Amino acid sequence: MKENKYEDDAFFAEYSKMSRSVDGLAGAGEWHAFRKLxxxxxxxxxLDLGxxxxxxxxxxxxxGAQSVVGVDLSHKMLSRAKEMVRSPKVQFIQTSIxxxxxxxxxxDxxxxxxxxxxxADFADICRKVYDTLAPGGEFVFSVEHPIFTAYGTQDWYRDGAGNILHWPVDGYFTEGLRHAVFLGQDVVKYHKTLTTYLSNLLKTGFFLTAVVEPEPDPTMLELPGMKDELRRPMMLLVSAKKPE
Structure with a gap:
């Protein structure tokens, strides 16, 4: 997370053009499912991490939130957030997760x-989140699905004519650093298995309340490339709760 790619002017400019950047939650393909969690x-x-x-x-x-703290490493991200969310109830802090x-x-x-x-270390974040939550508090998050992150390139395997053949999955059980091309630049991510995500929540003391592999919002299926998102999961949504 400490690789602060969003401070790069060219990268940030491209990110700002994405539908989820322009249209907010309505422009995020997973929001119809994430909202239910x-x-x-x-x-x-x-507390909003990242x-x-x-x-x-x-x-x-x-x-109706009483107060909100938004944490992000990117100065550019937080500058935009401060322009968009103007309320005495919100505090933005520039630091890493x-x-x-x-x-x-x-x-809560x-x-x-x-x-x-x-x-890199999801187990450490689980412990920190558990400690910062009051009893009965809830932890809701989305990540790129382990099937999406496993191979690392995060692109379809294509034939010589450029037609999509399949999504590559390899090295699934070898967790750790991956280099992916996102918005035309090399970005470092960390692959983790589904077991790592879920078992660390349970070992920390959370109990799971929902695990969702969202399909694209049906209203977005006519957008270019969206139907191909039905061929493999791109995201994993999880909600968990700290006991009372």
Whole structure:
């Protein structure tokens, strides 16, 4: 996560053109499913890890959150978030997910959207999130699916004419660093198996409340390339709860 690619002007410019950057949660292909995992935010203290432009911070505030802390390593991301989410109830902090101090039992909900596959040690984050949640607190996150991250290139295997043949899956049980091309640049991510994600939550003391491999929103299937997203899972959505 400490590779701060979003500070690169060219990379950030391309990211800013993505539908999820322009249209917010409505432009995210997984939002129709991720939204169903969102807890009741009324009166809750919320922490957003890897908050980006602050879309989930805004959603929590709109649904009654008492306070929201958004954490992100990118100055450019947080500058945009501060422009978009103007409320005395929100605080944005520039730091990495790994280095945030995680005050004990300071939050009721921890949310993270497509950020934890940039973190090498998921077990460590599970412990930190567990400690910062009050009893009964909820942890809801999305990551790139292990089938999507396993091979590393994150691109379809094609024939000589460029036609899609299949999605490559190899080295699945070899966890760790992967180099992927995203928005035309090399980006470092960390592959983890499904077992690693789920078992670490359970070992830490959470109990699982939902595990979802979302299909694309049916309303988006006519967008270019979207039907191919039905051929393999791209994302994994999880919600877990700390016992009372």
């Amino acid at each position: 969102m807890p009741d935010f009324s009166g809750k203290r919320v 908050c980006g432009f602050g879309w989930h911070c805004a959603y929590a505030l709109e649904h 790994e280095d945030y101090p995680y005050p004990k039992e300071a939050f 909900v921890v949310v993270s959207s497509l950020a934890l596959h940039y973190v």
